[in-house]
Amino acid sequence: MNDYLEAQYEKVALGINTMADAIKEGNYLSNKLQDVAEQQVAMTRRQVESAERQAIVAERPRLYSELDVWDMLTELGLVGPYRMQCYQFLCENDQKKRQVFGIPPEMRLDALFQFMTAAGVRIRDIIL
Template sequence: MQQSRPRIYSESDVWDMLTELGLVGSFRMQCYQFLCENEQKKRQIFGIPPEMRLDALFHFMTAAGVRLGDMVLPENIHHYRNPKI
């Protein structure tokens, strides 16, 4: 029986995911740095369904004591909170 290896997420994977979530500028960089410095949180965020990742990311960062501002473009919030099926 062949053992599967855990998926390794690159910095590029993190950047692309944050871009898809609509994070911009210094906010995207803050989230990028947080995830790239924390392998466990990086694996966890990719294990969460895409439509729930933004809320999970805010939760992870808040729990770690990171101060959050208005990190998402308003037009993208609706898409990720109420995705079209």
């Protein structure tokens, strides 16, 4: 009878040890999953902050330098006094400068002449 009880005790002890190991392993896995979830939350926060910063930057108007204007006018094929007249007009009028840069390149020259005419600038006979 003693052997039988001892065998039963060993089975119960083995079951309890197995159960304890499973709980320990479950806790370990739960902790690891929690760590991963916390890392994902932190990464998502950084991504949201980055997106918010990008949205703020996107709302700011782009600033075009005098060199940008000069290069664009050169690309349009303007030369000599004509380029200088257009350069002066755009550098003195930031709104028109932004508008011209916002137009597709193949339409910029026509738009620029329209802007200048509307502003009362007498455009010299431009030969490209």
